[in-house]
Amino acid sequence: MNTFVFAKLAATTILIAIASSVVGAPAAAQDTQSAGPLVMRRLTQEQYRNIVQDVFGASMVIKGRFEPDPRAQQLVAVGSSSASITASGMEQYVHIAKGIAAQVVDEQHRDQFLPCRPAAATAPDDHCSAKILAKFGRLLFRRPLQEAELADYVKASNVAAARVGDFYSGLQLSLAALLESPQFLFVHEQMQNDPRRSGSYRLDAWSMASRLSFFLWNTAPDTRLLDAADRGELYTNDGLARQVDRLLTSPRVEVSVRAFFTDMLGFDAFDALDKDGMLYPNFNALVAADAREQTLRTIVDHVLKQQRDYRDLFTTRKTFLTPLLGSLYRVPVATPNGYPQEWVAFEYPQGSAQAGILTHASFLALHSHPGRSSPTLRGKAVREVLLCQKVPDPPANVNFENFEAAQKPGPGQLKTVRDRLHAHASEPMCAGCHKVTDPIGLALENFDTIASFRQTENGSAIDTSGELDGAAFADAATLGKTLRENPQAPACLTKRLFAYATGRVATKSEGEWLKQNLQVQFAADGYKLPGLLRRIAVSPNFYRIDAPEALTAKAD
Amino acid sequence: MGCTSPTDTSRVRRDTFRRLPALASCMLALGCAAAWPQLSHAGETKAFVVSWFHLAANSTDDDCPQGLNPKGHEIMARILAEQGKSPADIVEIMKGYPGNYPLYAVKRGSIDGKPVNVYQNPTSVPDPQIKVGRGRKGFGFNLDGRIGPDDFVDPQTGEQGVDNQLFRAFGCFSGLRGTPTSRPTWLSIQWDMSRDQMPAWLIEISDVDSLVNDDSVELEIYRAREPIFRNVLGEPQSFMTFQVDPDTRMHHRVKARIKDGVLCTDVFDFYMIADFFLQPEFIFKNARLRLDVKQDGTLKGIIGGYSPWDQAYLGLAAGESAVEGMVALDMPGIYYALRRLADGEVDPQTGTRTTISSAFTVEAIPAFIVDAKSDGNGLTVNAVRQEPAR
Numbered sequence: 001m002n003t004f005v006f007a008k009l010a011a012t013t014i015l016i017a018i019a020s021s022v023v024g025a026p027a028a029a030q031d032t033q034s035a036g037p038l039v040m041r042r043l044t045q046e047q048y049r050n051i052v053q054d055v056f057g058a059s060m061v062i063k064g065r066f067e068p069d070p071r072a073q074q075l076v077a078v079g080s081s082s083a084s085i086t087a088s089g090m091e092q093y094v095h096i097a098k099g100i101a102a103q104v105v106d107e108q109h110r111d112q113f114l115p116c117r118p119a120a121a122t123a124p125d126d127h128c129s130a131k132i133l134a135k136f137g138r139l140l141f142r143r144p145l146q147e148a149e150l151a152d153y154v155k156a157s158n159v160a161a162a163r164v165g166d167f168y169s170g171l172q173l174s175l176a177a178l179l180e181s182p183q184f185l186f187v188h189e190q191m192q193n194d195p196r197r198s199g200s201y202r203l204d205a206w207s208m209a210s211r212l213s214f215f216l217w218n219t220a221p222d223t224r225l226l227d228a229a230d231r232g233e234l235y236t237n238d239g240l241a242r243q244v245d246r247l248l249t250s251p252r253v254e255v256s257v258r259a260f261f262t263d264m265l266g267f268d269a270f271d272a273l274d275k276d277g278m279l280y281p282n283f284n285a286l287v288a289a290d291a292r293e294q295t296l297r298t299i300v301d302h303v304l305k306q307q308r309d310y311r312d313l314f315t316t317r318k319t320f321l322t323p324l325l326g327s328l329y330r331v332p333v334a335t336p337n338g339y340p341q342e343w344v345a346f347e348y349p350q351g352s353a354q355a356g357i358l359t360h361a362s363f364l365a366l367h368s369h370p371g372r373s374s375p376t377l378r379g380k381a382v383r384e385v386l387l388c389q390k391v392p393d394p395p396a397n398v399n400f401e402n403f404e405a406a407q408k409p410g411p412g413q414l415k416t417v418r419d420r421l422h423a424h425a426s427e428p429m430c431a432g433c434h435k436v437t438d439p440i441g442l443a444l445e446n447f448d449t450i451a452s453f454r455q456t457e458n459g460s461a462i463d464t465s466g467e468l469d470g471a472a473f474a475d476a477a478t479l480g481k482t483l484r485e486n487p488q489a490p491a492c493l494t495k496r497l498f499a500y501a502t503g504r505v506a507t508k509s510e511g512e513w514l515k516q517n518l519q520v521q522f523a524a525d526g527y528k529l530p531g532l533l534r535r536i537a538v539s540p541n542f543y544r545i546d547a548p549e550a551l552t553a554k555a556d
Numbered sequence: 557m558g559c560t561s562p563t564d565t566s567r568v569r570r571d572t573f574r575r576l577p578a579l580a581s582c583m584l585a586l587g588c589a590a591a592w593p594q595l596s597h598a599g600e601t602k603a604f605v606v607s608w609f610h611l612a613a614n615s616t617d618d619d620c621p622q623g624l625n626p627k628g629h630e631i632m633a634r635i636l637a638e639q640g641k642s643p644a645d646i647v648e649i650m651k652g653y654p655g656n657y658p659l660y661a662v663k664r665g666s667i668d669g670k671p672v673n674v675y676q677n678p679t680s681v682p683d684p685q686i687k688v689g690r691g692r693k694g695f696g697f698n699l700d701g702r703i704g705p706d707d708f709v710d711p712q713t714g715e716q717g718v719d720n721q722l723f724r725a726f727g728c729f730s731g732l733r734g735t736p737t738s739r740p741t742w743l744s745i746q747w748d749m750s751r752d753q754m755p756a757w758l759i760e761i762s763d764v765d766s767l768v769n770d771d772s773v774e775l776e777i778y779r780a781r782e783p784i785f786r787n788v789l790g791e792p793q794s795f796m797t798f799q800v801d802p803d804t805r806m807h808h809r810v811k812a813r814i815k816d817g818v819l820c821t822d823v824f825d826f827y828m829i830a831d832f833f834l835q836p837e838f839i840f841k842n843a844r845l846r847l848d849v850k851q852d853g854t855l856k857g858i859i860g861g862y863s864p865w866d867q868a869y870l871g872l873a874a875g876e877s878a879v880e881g882m883v884a885l886d887m888p889g890i891y892y893a894l895r896r897l898a899d900g901e902v903d904p905q906t907g908t909r910t911t912i913s914s915a916f917t918v919e920a921i922p923a924f925i926v927d928a929k930s931d932g933n934g935l936t937v938n939a940v941r942q943e944p945a946r
Binding site for chain 1: 926
């Protein structure tokens with residue numbers, strides 16, 4: 001190892017120690033080295049909107065329908081890596097792009113958005129077109145346009161301007177083309193040789209900027225980050241740390257934290273959530289929206305603003321409510337103006353059944369049926385969403401006769417869902433999975449399908465006792481405490497965060513890094529999320545790329 | 557058995573606003589299918605928001621022996637005849653009904669030979685002698701302590717001498733008829749269309765040891781600062797939170813008792829600002845309230861008392877020809893009938909009766925009521941949820 005490399009390694013170690021001490025953790029050992037493959041991710045709808053808003057302003061109206069964001073490995077962020085665009089989807093992107101471009105060049109906005117005016121509005125203008133397209137191209141493609149690329153867009157703009165006799169019409173065409181390009185719609189990662197490690201690869205500077213910005217702000221890199229990439233600063237530990245800290249200390253990091261937990265908790269399912277209006281008339285689209293927002297506000301406040309222990313999300317009595325949510329939980333929620341969807345901070349009293357996000361409507365209602373609760377769905381969600389454990393899908397030929405017969409009123413009626421599930425689980429093909437899901441979900445049976453509290457079901461008392469991986473609990477509140485103490489909960493968060501940041505699940509070497517370094521440091525840090533975000537973002541591992549098979553074969 | 561009309565005249569007038577307990581009034585209906593709503597502890601407070609409020613009607617097949625009052629087109633034909641139109645002209649003009657109804661109806665009144673708005677001047681036309689109800693069974697209370705020839709027998713309680721002359725005045729208009737299971741059409745439309753913007757009405761029952769039998773509870777009625785919020789079925793959303801309107805004119809407190817699940821109050825005076833589409837004010841003097849505490853945690857009952865009959869008229873006539881034609885309500889006829897049937901207070905100066913006995917159906921659903929006090933930063937929120945007894 002030569003002197004230069006050794007010095008660089010020492011500096012890196014010092015920086016990591018400094019960073020760790022800044023966030024209150026003891027100096028950490030150097031990260032285990034790891035790497036993973038390149039991915040190409042389609043922009044999610046939210047990312048698309050964020051980028052358009054950042055580049056063109058909040059007044060930009062986006063009209064059109066987006067392709068659904070697919071989910072894979074429990075995350076939309078991972079699903080985006082395998083998403084393409086259908087023909088009809090492309091039509092919509094074209095439609096949306098034309099609408100945006102038209103607004104940028106219209107008389108109301110052109111002076112605000114465009115950095116120059118043409119010499120004549122009725123004719124092409126090479127210089128002005130190039131200036132405008134270079135500016136927007138860099139922001140939309142998240143890297144400088146290559147000379148040939150820019151020339152193509154300018155030429156197209158000029159040809160159109162000449163034909164129509166209007167500079168702005170020509171410009172509109174090329175602006176729309178930028179927005180329709182796969183270079184915009186997909187986050188392309190580019191790799192290069194890593195000069196610090198012979199035979200190894202890393203993301204190029206602009207790909208680093210993109211990965212960092214989508215991770216911490218859920219949007220494309222801003223001008224300052226692109227400038228840092230242009231200057232090569234992201235290749236240095238100091239330069240990278242400077243940008244990471246800038247992004248982390250911005251209020252915009254809340255956007256990404258929201259996006260991450262929305263993804264991890266599966267909140268896109270709210271779009272299709274429905275409850276039987278005859279049985280539960282108090283549940284409507286506004287209540288559903290508030291339920292989703294309640295959990296996100298609680299999480300953001302807890303992990304980001306208060307910087308508290310992530311695990312306490314399963315036990316905290318503090319939350320935010322609107323009067324509409326109060327009608328669901330049957331608690332008074334008085335607000336300054338009395339609006340049904342006005343938010344106030346709220347704390348349930350000591351000993352309340354409502355403690356932790358498992359008792360939020362966002363969890364309870366999302367993982368239930370339209371007309372009744374579901375311990376199985378709720379237990380499955382705890383396992384898969386919060387503990388990263390896979391529950392097998394039910395077999396295709398499940399026999400529900402026992403379960404359905406047991407619900408019918410009459411002498412043979414099994415009054416509580418616990419009794420009915422017990423009857424169902426007597427089927428040998430069903431017992432195995434229900435054993436790992438139902439005890440967890442049954443702890444939440446004091447809450448019906450819309451999260452209203454109840455003590456009985458069909459006149460019989462509800463038994464909420466159970467155990468989770470050997471740890472007993474008595475009810476929802478103690479389930480939350482049990483989950484808090486389960487080491488899989490913070491480990492799962494780390495895995496999901498990494499997958500969210502990279503668009504794929506961890507490789508074997510990355511998995512070791514998560515386990516041996518990140519999770520250990522997360523624990524030492526008191527499970528504070530900002531520290532975890534920073535560690536991932538400043539670590540060289542986050543930007544290391546596995547050599548593709550073709551290249552290694554060639555090298556061989 | 558229901559409430560007997562109390563002889564106790566210890567009326568609790570609209571009280572000076574008393575600060576509500578710091579803890580929010582909470583109610584927890586557990587949805588128990590087969591039992592009364594549970595109390596968490598003795599001396600609990602239950603809160604409700606009024607979901608429905610309309611004339612307590614008990615229309616029967618035989619309560620209008622002369623038939624129902626004329627329909628809208630019949631009223632118009634009569635107006636045209638009174639205005640001297642020939643039968644041929646009437647046939648021709650009726651082709652434009654109902655669109656042309658206002659042309660002939662609004663200014664059909666006459667004062668000193670000049671046409672006037674008949675709804676604002678109902679005595680500017682002769683009394684059309686509308687048909688009024690003649691039934692024997694009607695909801696309400698024996699307000700005057702007497703059993704008279706015009707009184708009803710309450711079909712729910714069997715109480716005799718029930719005074720509800722308002723029901724008689726309205727009872728033969730098809731748009732105002734109703735039964736315990738079918739609300740009077742126009743009156744319920746008025747309430748339904750008002751309640752999205754009209755501040756809600758609140759009922760609070762405190763010091764409750766039992767919702768079945770309790771010989772001493774306190775009932776308070778307030779106006780809220782917020783209107784109701786509708787659920788997916790179009791009904792008011794239950795368990796919403798309401799802040800008490802500080803206007804003490806609409807703070808009421810009265811003693812009550814619960815027997816066999818029926819709450820009955822002492823006598824009190826009731827005043828509530830309502831909505832111009834409904835009725836500007838609701839006033840019940842010498843009022844009493846009877847509410848069934850239902851097993852689903854809701855309330856349903858009757859409030860009865862003497863109400864200014866001109867308010868009842870305004871509540872309908874404000875809609876002028878639109879309501880008169882659409883709902884077939886002969887407005888001057890209603891005015892004359894109310895004046896004729898009024899049986900309440902006498903104006904010492906004019907010698908005429910100014911109030912009429914009436915009874916209204918009240919339905920209420922669980923809610924939360926909180927004190928609208930400010931600590932300078934907004935409202936103080938005491939978000940305490942009563943846990944069920946374990």
